Amino acid sequence: MGSALGLRGKSVLALFATCVLVLLLAGIAGWQVYESVRSHLGTAFTRNFTLLNRERILAPVTRELALSLRLARSEAIRLWLLDENNPEKKSRALREAESFRADFADKSYFIASNLSSHYYFSDRASPNATMPRYTAQSSDPSDAWFFNTMKFGAPFNINVDPDPKLGLTKIWFNALVLDGERKIGLCGTGLDLSTFVRDFIGTTERGVTPLIVDVNGAIQAHPDSRHIAFNSGTTSAAADKSLFGLLPEAGDAETARAALDAAVRQPGSAEIFEASLHGKKQLIAVAYIPELSWHVLTAVDLAAADVLDTNVLKLMAAAVVILLAVAMMGFVFALNRLVLKPLVKLTQSAREMAAGNYSLALPPASNDEIGELTAAFAAMAGKVRRHTGELEDTVRERTRELVDANREMSVAHKKISDSISYASLIQRAILPDRQLAGALGDNHFVLWRPRDVVGGDFYVYRAVEGGCLLGVVDCAGHGVPGAFMTMLARAAIDQAIDEAGAANPAGILACTDHVMRTMLHTENRQRDIATMMDAGLVYIEYGAQRLTFAGAKIALYWSDGQAVETRKGGRRSLGDRHPGDYTNETLELLPSRTFYLTTDGFLDQAGGDKGFGFGNARFIDMLRRHANLPLSQQGEAFASTLAAYQGSHAQRDDITMLCFRFGSSP
Structure with missing residues (x-):
């Protein structure tokens, strides 16, 4: 071959140079554009998503709380709780409560007496609340929410809690019923937790985790119910049911606490911070709802979320395609000049040989792999010419043997088929x-x-x-x-x-x-x-x-x-x-x-x-x-x-x- 560069060397050199050039240019430009755009859009997406969730949650939850407070201020409810066994007062109070039930989103209400500990509940399945569902016991852990609420004395609280006696898990709106300064009971409604999570917390966006926490960081709503701090409205939440318990890395909890405090000071805006949540580094935005004492958070995994505008991606893809097209044009030109033109001449000669013209003179061999291939074709043409005659004789002999064998097999197959058909006739008989x-x-x-x-x-x-x-x-x-x-x-x-x-x-x-x-x-x-x-x-x-x-x-x-x-x-x-x-x-x-x-x-x-x-x-x-x-x-x-x-x-x-x-x- 001498010192001339072979066919393999020419192809590898052209391909390697093209790939290096394309990857270098596309990588530098694409990485810079991608990082800049993703960081900017990710921050804006997280903030806007959080503020949107805040508004989606605020209106319906505030409405349920306002209706619960109005029901708690009802004169008929107050008079009945002071004289629970009076049938007339009871009938008037329950009629008024039923009118509220029609307005509540969950079509349910409850009334609990602090004087008798009786708990009344009405919903679509059981609209008649004339008899108490159960009587709360201070020794029963499942009734702790009631006694803790009466003990703390706040005008209302919002408590996420499963009620095993009702078989329901809801976000409960507990409004205090007062007789002057005297606390005589609770009343309110609830929102089904699974429906609330689906409508206000659930999202189909990849890499996005919305959640709600109270002022102490206790998780009130989360796409995974295992993280929810049930009954945290009246008791302290466990560490693993708190936002800070989900941030295991050092310093993340302090950063989150500072962001929550800043959101309280500016309830109409969203505070942004970074932390590791569920084992991934995420961008987190928090907005505060003062009417409910809730924080609305959105955690976004920028590596998984779709935050880039498709137009930007199209521009980036177009730039990469143009760069690749330019590089491939250069590669094709080089490949055609150095490799394909000699191969075309050799291919034409090979077609003539395939048509049976074995005496055709091949093009002169060059000093590279194509030249070696040309010499191999010439040797092959001579051998094929010698073996073709022998092969035709062999094929004719084998064909004759196959025809005879096929004729014998047809006769044997007919005998077997006739025998089986006769056996079928006998069996049917x-x-x-x-x-x-x-x-x-x-x-x-x-x-x-x-x-x-x-x-x-x-x-x-x-x-x-x-x-x-x-x-x-x-x-x-x-x-x-x-x-x-x-x-x-x-x-x-x-x-x-x-x-x-x-x-x-x-x-x-x-x-x-x-x-x-x-x-x-x-x-x-x-x-x-x-x-x-x-x-x-x-x-x-x-x-x-x-x-x-x-x-x-x-x-x-x-x-x-x-x-x-x-x-x-x-x-x-x-x-x-x-x-x-x-x-x-x-x-x-x-x-x-x-x-x-x-x-x-x-x-x-x-x-x-x-x-x-x-x-x-x-x-x-x-x-x-x-x-x-x-x-x-x-x-x-x-x-x-x-x-x-x-x-x-x-x-x-x-x-x-x-x-x-x-x-x-x-």
Whole structure:
């Protein structure tokens, strides 16, 4: 290559120089503009947001406080509290209080007597306040707010407190009721804390945390209720419920106290200070509401909050784009001159070779990587020309072999398909469709849907004198193995019916279990295939108007259109590792009841948005909604319900469902 700069060196040098230039210019200009704008807008945003919150809170809260004070000065309230047992005074006082309740935002009021400690409360749910809700006890910590308020004697206080006896958490407006200088009770209203926080404290702005504290720093409202100092209007707040407790860094608490004091001196303005809140350095603004003795604060995390004007961001983005465009134009020019032009000539030669012209003369090789690539192309063209002839002969031979193999596979596939179709015909022949139709007619339907052409599910019917036996069976396996299992299982069940009798479903299951074990299992050899099967059998006794059910992991459902009842089968399948315990259960055969037996293929079928199984709860709801329909319409409804739920999901298992209903004379 000599001393000439290679292709890789040229590309890296041009790209590195362009990136360094762009990053240097954009970084210096963008950082200075961003820091200046963010600092200025962040301070203005924090101050304006705080003053806006102050005005939003002041009007509704002041209104509730003014109404509470007017209610406390009511002559009717005062006279009643002095003579609480007087019915006339009580009626007049409560009528006046009810008129105030209509004006309160929360549509509630309370009246507490300092003479009897009775507490009356009225709201939308319980507008009748004729009887006290409870009697305050000085020994009860939950009543401390009442006795502390009466003790301090301030004309009013605003207290955030949960009342466990009412089951409410509110911002309470407690106004003192006086008889001269004598304190005879409290009255007022409350604002639901969660609603207040949502309407006046909640915000969707990222990185913004609004809160309210009292003159002592106790937190009255916070987006996270765990920080609220409940009952701080009458008692001292804990350190972790105070603004100063949220400022762990040294000096932050003193800075916050100074800002709160300054806000008290200038209630119409907002004081700004910086502190670490919730582990992050934040800009905090505080404004004072003298009417409520509250401070409204807003903490803004400038790193997370959206405080920049989008127009400024657009200007900055436009400047960066222009700088990048200029830099990229320079890079493209250099790349085209130094790299792309030689590559274009080599590409044209490569296209000719791809078209089969291997004798084409390549452009002269230069003293760099492109020159090495040109020489490699020339060597490759010679090898491709030699190997092309050999490859064409090989492809023709392989194609002939594939055609012969495909023809043989088609013949084998047709034989297998014909065999499986014939097996399906045989399997269908053992199903008692004709017997069921002749015996039960429109009083039954069967939904039988194997997963493959043949399957492992089948259903049984045996008519005997005075009754009949119905049932469904789910053999292990699918397809051809499952179909063979159904033949063995059908033979075992027929033998078990003859031995145990059709009127004994539990005996039939136990006998079938024994016969299957004898057929498929020896004591000295482990079973090589799954031979278990689930079954549910029902014997119908016409004269007694009752049925007897026994099941092996298959349940019996019935419904009258109002409710769905279930009888579960035994916990073990037939042919399980250990023999199961199967018992008969007897039920009345009422004309209003429709009975259902189903294998687990229906319940386990995947579907819906997440591919979950159909499930027992959805199955029971489907039965309840359609139980009163004619059985033919029920079959259509169940099939369409399953298809709608299944959607595009593949069928997971064989599905069999047997439904029957008997009138007063089966």
